[in-house]
Amino acid sequence: MTTGLVIERFDPSLATEADFVVCHRVMLASQVVDRPGEPPLPLAELVARMKRPMPGSGAVAYWLGRRGGEVVAFAQVCFLDEENSDIGLTDVRVHPAYRRQGIGVAMLRALLPELRIQARRVVECWEVVAGTAGQRWAEALGFRPVRVITRQVLVIADVDRRSWEVDVPAGYRLLRWRGSAPDGVVDSYAVARGAIHDAPLGESGYRWPEWSVPRVREKEAELRAQGLVQRVVVALHELSGTVAGFTELCTHPRRPDWGYQRDTAVLAAHRGAGLGRCVKAHMMRWLLVDCPALERIGTTTGAENAHMIRVNREMGYTALRSLVAVQQELTAVENRLATPRR
Ligand SMILES: CC(C)(COP(=O)(O)OP(=O)(O)OC[C@H]1O[C@@H](n2cnc3c(N)ncnc32)[C@H](O)[C@@H]1OP(=O)(O)O)[C@@H](O)C(=O)NCCC(=O)NCCS
Incomplete structure (x- = not known):
């Protein structure tokens, strides 16, 4: 149930160390379940990336979902620019302990108005790991797969x-x-x-x-x-x-x-x-x-x-996993999520 869920914008320029620590906790917990085998993203790296997004990301907005004082979910949208200024590149993560309670959908619903304000035509998610909950969630919400991406890694000592x-x-x-x-x-x-x-x-x-x-x-x-x-x-x-x-x-x-x-x-x-x-x-x-x-x-x-x-x-690169990029028109997502499910 999403009862008691409070979703708010998260501004990295105003955040305290403690705020980043709770975001990091959600990211790490998701990583263990959804992307096993990858070294955990260090807290300092997350903080630096959130304060100063990587070139090519455009402006980035963040949301946190809290319940009973706990941060249970995290979402971000990269408002890509130049040739890609119609795309809202979206990533929603729910702490594994709080899944299948409608929180992922609630997070997505909360960020839609900003996608509209930023004149995005399509919503794309590139970080959906093939075969995980993310893919099933995206399919259930009407997203269609548009591209499969192979993530490879080279471990220098092994080559x-x-x-x-x-x-x-x-x-x-x-x-x-x-x-x-x-x-x-x-x-x-x-x-x-x-x-x-x-x-x-x-x-x-x-x-x-x-x-x-x-x-x-x-x-x-x-x-x-x-x-x-x-x-x-x-x-x-x-x-x-x-x-x-x-x-x-x-x-x-x-x-x-x-x-x-x-x-x-x-x-x-x-x-x-x-x-x-x-x-x-x-x-x-x-x-x-x-x-x-x-x-x-x-x-x-x-x-x-x-x-x-x-x-x-x-x-010497080895394949780590397949990511599925999914896409849906913003209007279609808005229509689908117009009525709260629960
Ligand atoms: C994808 C993710 C955000 C879903 O969060 P969630 O809060 O568990 O999802 P919801 O409760 O809102 O699920 C909504 C619907 O999606 C479908 N769904 C979600 N997870 C599913 C799963 N593991 N298996 C099958 N269907 C699933 C169901 O239809 C579900 O409705 P139901 O529970 O009434 O059957 C979460 O699994 C996650 O953080 N995954 C890692 C990051 C990721 O892949 N994000 C998605 C791309 S941006």
Whole structure:
């Protein structure tokens, strides 16, 4: 029953340490049940992310559900921007001890007015772990699966490092940088970044960024402002002097054991030469020297993107789980939840 449930907005800029601790407790309890095998998200990391959301999230709003003084649920919506400003990216988590009492639905209902105010057309959830309560809940509420995402993880200590000894294909050479693309290659780097558009997005409403030089500079600045260290390895086509492919990985000094593998793409004209594997292998060798405290790297890839998943496997990544992205029009969610169930 949702009797006694009080749902209120949570403002990280005004929150106390104790407020974050109770949010963290819900996240951890959910993680144990829904995402076993992943190291727990440290409290300090949760606080930092809530106070300063990751680049690409847009503005983020949070809600807490309390009952009898206990925090029993947590919800967040990322109001994605630019190409994706019609999407409200939503995550609802209920403490496992309080599930099947209508709290998840009540949390979703509570955040709908803000989605409407922020002019969102669709509600998407990307963090639904396949086969868990989250998937059954989403289906029961009329969400449809639009994309399956494979989450892979690389544990450096477990990998045979010989798999990172990869020759550079003839006709190419590698270039790497931290933080800011050299002026001499930034034009063709922006073009190469556009190759990510060939990566499948299923039926999600999400759109990849339209890359341009100003966009590259803007995104680099956002990562810097967040304290993230962005490393990029590109394969340069020697004949034309242009970027044929690249890989991008971020680390953060507050969590030196973790890396976030971001985009990797090769322009269509240069595919099939092994460049994806080559730039990723070089990135790993660079990280070994540059980030000795690094232990794990996480990445997510569309499940149908067999090439990228295979390259990752060759680098030593193992599949951790499948996530199902689900979607529903905001109007449909509003109609479905118009009448309280209990
Ligand atoms: C998904 C989640 C938020 C649901 O919270 P909840 O409070 O247990 O859900 P509700 O009580 O509101 O469930 C509403 C309906 O969803 C369906 N449902 C929810 N959990 C279910 C389960 N484990 N098995 C089958 N149906 C389920 C049922 O139809 C349920 O209605 P009923 O209990 O009257 O049969 C919770 O399981 C959770 O935190 N999971 C981890 C995070 C996640 O996956 N979030 C969803 C994506 S944003």
